[in-house]
Amino acid sequence: MCVNMYDIVKAEKLTVDVTRLEIAAPQIASKAKAGQFVMLTVDEHGERIPLTMADFSPDKGTITIAVLEIGKTTKMLGALKPGDSLFSLVGPLGLPTELKNYGTVVCIGGGIGLALMYPVVRALKQAGNQMISIIGAKTKELLIYEDEIEKVSDEIHVCTDDGSKGHHGFVSDVLKKLIDDKRGIDIVYAVGPIIMMKVIANMTRPHEIHTVVSLNPIMVDGTGMCGSCRVIVDGQTKFGCVDGPEFDGHKVDFENLTARNRRYLTEEAVSLRKFTGAK
Amino acid sequence: MPEGKKKSKIVPKKYPMPEQDPKERIKNFDEVPTGQDAETIIKEARRCLQCKESPKRKLCKDGCPVEIDIPAFIKKVQEGDFAEAMRIVREKQNLPAVCGRVCPYENQCEGNCIVGKKNEPVGIGRIERFLADWERNEQKHGKIVKPSSTGKSVAVVGAGPAGLTVAGDLTRLGHKVTVFEALQYSGGVLVYGIPEFRLPKAIVQAEVDFIRRSGVEIKNDHVIGKLMTVDDLLAEHDAVFVGTGAGLPNWTNLEGENLNGILSANEFLTRVNLMKAFNFPDYDTPIRVGKRVVTLGGGNVAMDCARTALRLGAEESVILYRRSEAELPARREEVHHAMEEGVRFELLAAPVRYIGDENGDVKQIEAVRMKLGEPDESGRRRPIKIEGSNFILDCQTVLIAIGQSPNPLVPMTTPDLKTTKWGTIAVDAEGRTSKKGVFAGGDISTGAATVILAMGDGKRAAKAMHKYLTEDPSWPDAEAFEKAAC
Numbered sequence: 001m002c003v004n005m006y007d008i009v010k011a012e013k014l015t016v017d018v019t020r021l022e023i024a025a026p027q028i029a030s031k032a033k034a035g036q037f038v039m040l041t042v043d044e045h046g047e048r049i050p051l052t053m054a055d056f057s058p059d060k061g062t063i064t065i066a067v068l069e070i071g072k073t074t075k076m077l078g079a080l081k082p083g084d085s086l087f088s089l090v091g092p093l094g095l096p097t098e099l100k101n102y103g104t105v106v107c108i109g110g111g112i113g114l115a116l117m118y119p120v121v122r123a124l125k126q127a128g129n130q131m132i133s134i135i136g137a138k139t140k141e142l143l144i145y146e147d148e149i150e151k152v153s154d155e156i157h158v159c160t161d162d163g164s165k166g167h168h169g170f171v172s173d174v175l176k177k178l179i180d181d182k183r184g185i186d187i188v189y190a191v192g193p194i195i196m197m198k199v200i201a202n203m204t205r206p207h208e209i210h211t212v213v214s215l216n217p218i219m220v221d222g223t224g225m226c227g228s229c230r231v232i233v234d235g236q237t238k239f240g241c242v243d244g245p246e247f248d249g250h251k252v253d254f255e256n257l258t259a260r261n262r263r264y265l266t267e268e269a270v271s272l273r274k275f276t277g278a279k
Numbered sequence: 280m281p282e283g284k285k286k287s288k289i290v291p292k293k294y295p296m297p298e299q300d301p302k303e304r305i306k307n308f309d310e311v312p313t314g315q316d317a318e319t320i321i322k323e324a325r326r327c328l329q330c331k332e333s334p335k336r337k338l339c340k341d342g343c344p345v346e347i348d349i350p351a352f353i354k355k356v357q358e359g360d361f362a363e364a365m366r367i368v369r370e371k372q373n374l375p376a377v378c379g380r381v382c383p384y385e386n387q388c389e390g391n392c393i394v395g396k397k398n399e400p401v402g403i404g405r406i407e408r409f410l411a412d413w414e415r416n417e418q419k420h421g422k423i424v425k426p427s428s429t430g431k432s433v434a435v436v437g438a439g440p441a442g443l444t445v446a447g448d449l450t451r452l453g454h455k456v457t458v459f460e461a462l463q464y465s466g467g468v469l470v471y472g473i474p475e476f477r478l479p480k481a482i483v484q485a486e487v488d489f490i491r492r493s494g495v496e497i498k499n500d501h502v503i504g505k506l507m508t509v510d511d512l513l514a515e516h517d518a519v520f521v522g523t524g525a526g527l528p529n530w531t532n533l534e535g536e537n538l539n540g541i542l543s544a545n546e547f548l549t550r551v552n553l554m555k556a557f558n559f560p561d562y563d564t565p566i567r568v569g570k571r572v573v574t575l576g577g578g579n580v581a582m583d584c585a586r587t588a589l590r591l592g593a594e595e596s597v598i599l600y601r602r603s604e605a606e607l608p609a610r611r612e613e614v615h616h617a618m619e620e621g622v623r624f625e626l627l628a629a630p631v632r633y634i635g636d637e638n639g640d641v642k643q644i645e646a647v648r649m650k651l652g653e654p655d656e657s658g659r660r661r662p663i664k665i666e667g668s669n670f671i672l673d674c675q676t677v678l679i680a681i682g683q684s685p686n687p688l689v690p691m692t693t694p695d696l697k698t699t700k701w702g703t704i705a706v707d708a709e710g711r712t713s714k715k716g717v718f719a720g721g722d723i724s725t726g727a728a729t730v731i732l733a734m735g736d737g738k739r740a741a742k743a744m745h746k747y748l749t750e751d752p753s754w755p756d757a758e759a760f761e762k763a764a765c
């Protein structure tokens with residue numbers, strides 16, 4: 001089988017279950033923009049899964065992804081070492097984040113979403129916006145990309161569910177306060193667990209603050225040919241991979257997305273058991 | 280046939296093709312027809328009358344979109360010279376093992392066969408299949424002659440039948456060809472759509488390898504329109520061929536279509552074929568079918584879905600089609616195979632809406648009975664709803680196989696490439712587009728069609744590209760495409 005091979009240049013653990021991989025992919029690196037993702041397959045038997053680029057360097061010819069280990073494929077990624085290669089890597093896919101000078105932007109991320117959020121904050125900052133970042137995780141050990149995000153933000157708020165760092169509570173609490181304080185927010189950008197994005201969209205809706213969310217439907221090809229990734233936005237069916245992954249949070253049908261993401265729970269559990277059992 | 284013996288009467292039927300028993304085969308993904316031996320194939324070839332060409336009648340050859348010299352290769356088979364027969368096939372045909380299996384030969388070469396006027400036609404498709412399999416198994420793929428280089432380079436977008444044909448032909452003419460393919464495997468619909476039991480993927484792979492060995496470079500994982508644009512390709516190559524196919528699934532747009540358990544044929548078949556979900560959990564990509572699977576549509580794609588569902592363990596696989604059996608657009612052979620395997624045909628019925636349970640999983644489909652009215656523009660009788668005849672069918676999986684539209688990515692990212700109102704790329708008879716140096720063909724310019732028509736398009740385009748690259752770089756005015764465009 002003659003397919004392109006993509007070498008892992010660097011692999012590091014950011015938390016117990018988040019691994020950051022730097023992968024040689026010069027062509028993708030030179031074309032990538034904030035908000036875009038890649039589809040990769042670890043080995044010949046592997047599943048094609050989507051991962052957002054947390055960074056990309058045209059100079060080094062590499063892209064970076066941060067992976068939360070939740071199932072078989074992400075665990076396989078977490079076990080990769082420098083010198084290993086991926087079976088296939090396709091990108092950059094999806095529409096890039098719309099970069100404009102909006103004024104004051106609040107970027108909110110939770111969990112693995114922080115890795116996805118970093119290039120967006122950086123790009124929006126470069127586009128001349130006043131950047132307020134709200135970042136959250138369960139505990140202080142699980143906070144990732146804090147330093148990176150802080151460097152490209154004008155203001156940063158840290159939250160942990162257990163209070164081990166920053167605000168004791170949710171990112172939405174901080175957003176509420178910023179809204180109550182009438183900070184003149186022009187746009188909100190949120191990426192993280194579906195429930196987090198939904199809560200934030202519900203919070204900004206009455207204030208008519210435009211809110212962009214980054215969705216994570218189940219994908220197969222990532223190029224618009226199958227419709228596995230379909231999401232309902234404003235009552236219409238959209239393909240997450242080519243029309244998104246970013247959509248107007250006020251118009252997204254989050255219930256449908258949650259249901260659709262549970263489609264293969266049984267099979268995913270079988271796969272994971274077989275993988276961990278075999279080790 | 281020994282020399283001198285008088286020609287006996289034509290054997291009225293094709294020599295039977297052995298097949299896996301329907302009861303057995305629905306438990307596996309192995310190929311259904313198991314192939315014939317050399318002796319039988321020589322006998323089959325001897326059914327051919329070696330007709331002479333005449334302007335007065337159509338022959339087998341006139342029905343083949345890639346113009347294979349059929350009488351000539353059959354003659355060699357009659358003589359038992361498979362190597363020479365194969366050389367003649369390869370003159371025109373870049374994917375013989377594929378076409379010998381999936382070509383709708385009953386409407387093409389075999390449809391014109393003189394023997395077929397009174398009896399069953401000569402089994403041209405199965406002879407072609409035999410030769411290609413013989414060549415592959417015996418490692419007899421004749422020597423690849425490398426032509427002298429023309430110094431020109433060509434980019435081909437899409438490694439489906441159209442793109443691979445262009446690539447093979449232009450390489451043989453001495454051009455340097457690079458194919459850019461979005462997926463990790465090459466073959467287009469041949470690898471992601473048509474199931475293993477009709478077209479084993481190892482065979483597609485071998486055909487692709489043959490094309491590679493002839494000097495074509497294939498770059499997988501390259502999505503044109505994302506990683507590079509057609510304009511980028513044009514900056515580095517002397518010409519570009521776009522063969523990106525009709526990969527966009529059509530939907531019914533009925534209430535409840537986004538319920539879990541409702542999949543496009545493309546998603547279903549891609550999971551199963553490209554990602555090998557039929558081998559889950561040995562392969563990682565999951566697939567799930569319920570007890571009853573309903574497939575909407577009546578073409579080859581629908582037959583493939585319904586038959587695949589059975590093999591994945593569905594207790595019942597139902598085809599719901601709005602016209603009658605006579606109008607089923609699928610090949611007869613496919614319909615026949617599906618019926619043998621126990622696929623149930625719910626004809627003259629159309630879906631109305633999908634009904635889900637509290638978890639968002641589909642549990643029923645509501646449909647309505649139809650009757651046939653006057654013929655429409657396509658000449659087929661128009662299906663009309665019978666008011667009040669709605670009925671409910673329990674099901675846990677619905678597969679939507681009601682057609683595919685052209686892939687929009689390349690047209691969308693190539694501003695000066697004109698498209699028609701159907702979204703296909705507008706081309707002239709030579710496959711030229713509104714953009715100088717860019718050619719197109721296959722499903723992206725014709726709409727969803729067949730493997731061999733896509734290859735025929737590729738042949739014509741390759742000829743025109745060769746002319747453009749070596750003798751005549753003139754180009755029609757963009758206005759010429761205005762008419763075709765919307």
Ligand SMILES: Cc1cc2nc3c(=O)[nH]c(=O)nc-3n(C[C@H](O)[C@H](O)[C@H](O)COP(=O)(O)OP(=O)(O)OC[C@H]3O[C@@H](n4cnc5c(N)ncnc54)[C@H](O)[C@@H]3O)c2cc1C
Pocket residue numbers: 037047048049050051052053065066067068069070071072073074075112115116215216217218219220245261262264265268269272
């Ligand atoms: C556009 C996009 C960007 C993403 N970016 C990141 C990222 O940067 N970092 C990260 O850790 N995760 C990211 N994800 C999620 C990641 O793709 C899934 O976690 C991964 O596919 C899970 O695979 P698995 O085999 O490890 O787990 P599984 O056990 O197979 O699945 C666990 C859960 O992940 C989801 N999932 C499973 N298969 C897929 C699939 N093919 N496509 C999408 N979701 C799936 C389902 O909700 C499932 O329940 C992104 C998803 C999308 C759609």
Ligand SMILES: Cc1cc2nc3c(=O)[nH]c(=O)nc-3n(C[C@H](O)[C@H](O)[C@H](O)COP(=O)(O)OP(=O)(O)OC[C@H]3O[C@@H](n4cnc5c(N)ncnc54)[C@H](O)[C@@H]3O)c2cc1C
Pocket residue numbers: 381382383436437438439440441442459460461462465466467468469472473474501502503504522523524525526548579580583686688689720721722723727728729730731733
């Ligand atoms: C399930 C199914 C069953 C069928 N059965 C039969 C049959 O029995 N007999 C028959 O004759 N025909 C059959 N057909 C139809 C036949 O397969 C197609 O007509 C034929 O494959 C068209 O060839 P093509 O080269 O134009 O496109 P495709 O085969 O669609 O190939 C296009 C290629 O381009 C790639 N591509 C698309 N966009 C891009 C991009 N932006 N960048 C890079 N690459 C890109 C795709 O990944 C794909 O590999 C069937 C089709 C389906 C779906």
Ligand code: SF4
Pocket residue numbers: 342343344345346347349372378379382383384387388389403404407731
């Ligand atoms: S390619 Fe198709 S039409 Fe041509 S000879 Fe072969 S089977 Fe017949």
Ligand code: SF4
Pocket residue numbers: 326327328329330338339340349350353391392393394395401403
């Ligand atoms: S038309 Fe039929 S009998 Fe005549 S040459 Fe062709 S295959 Fe043979």
Ligand code: FES
Pocket residue numbers: 218219220221222223224225226227228229230239240241242
């Ligand atoms: S993942 Fe297949 S269309 Fe989006």
